Amino acid sequence: MIKYLGSKKRLLPVLGEIFSRTGARTALDLFTGTTRVAQEFKRRGGFVTAVDLSRYSKIFADCWITTDSSKVNLKELNDALLHLSSIPEEPGYFTETFCIKSRFFQPKNGAKVDAIREVIESQYKNSSLFPILLTSLILAADRVDSTTGLQMAYVKSWSQRSFNNLELRIPELLLGGGEGIQGDALSLAGKLGEFDLAYLDPPYNQHRYFANYHIWETLVAWDKPDHYGIACKRIDTRDESTKSRFNEKANMANSLKKVIDEVKASTMIISYNDESWVTSTELLEMCSRFEDARLLSFDSKRYVGAQIGIFNPSGKKVGAVSHLRNQEWVLVAGDRKVVSEITKAEFPASLAR
């Protein structure tokens, strides 16, 4: 899985347990990101619909959620990955943009990405292996990047992992089916059908995923766009069409309320935390249409950026860390019996690192 801001890796056991306790068979993961929560629901037998605004999430969903591992020809997949791994390095747009004009990857790995991505496009575009191969490439690139996990900046000196060679591996596929959709939660919420359980994990602040993961957007789109700034962000990062209402303080609460009102699900699970724009009281009020709603709170270590301080583009420390821990919230709303069944579980008070 890629490094991802707001990823629910540490909450996964809690969310999985909640899913199982509701007895849900169908689930919606409306802000799916890495798809790791959708994957957990699928692993527990759910038919999951995974939605996100980003292109890379749609590729991840096509790989892990839509693809049924029992229908994949493993020999064909293995051969394709061996073939791609054997392609000689060939520097192109990716190397020029992300290894020379900026320093997100070492040029040897950039040239490998360029060569492999071209062949995925020319030889596998219409193959059912396409999302699996592209996911494998993104994961491989993520393992050798030179960032702290965000693509707004690269670290000043090459990261240790960036010296490793890019290596394609088979993503761990899951049994069963599902659905992946790229689109805006605001316009899709009411149109996706009915679900036993819906999980909402919207952005918590102004930090846009499109800008923070612009390299994965470009690697998927493979449209070699014009770019700007030190981080060589896609030119369309400036376009209205790539912005999300959930990153706007003035619109976040109303947008979330609209989505909660419109999604058709018997049980609603919402992730949020205690340092963002919507208070716990507001969140609970937004769920007043349900028979019961309760907030579970977990003590948690803040994300890596908060651990290391705030730096300017030339690497100088310009800000101090205010605090290192916060509360991660999981709001559960639904029928009284179901909510009570969920809250009976013995969850840990704090999240493992």
Ligand SMILES: C[S@@+](CC[C@H](N)C(=O)[O-])C[C@H]1O[C@@H](n2cnc3c(N)ncnc32)[C@H](O)[C@@H]1O
């Ligand atoms: C907190 S992250 C979700 C992380 C995810 N649960 C995981 O564990 O990987 C929020 C996600 O919302 C997506 N997003 C932002 N605005 C959106 C919108 N308007 N509609 C759908 N997805 C949106 C972002 O692309 C990002 O992947």
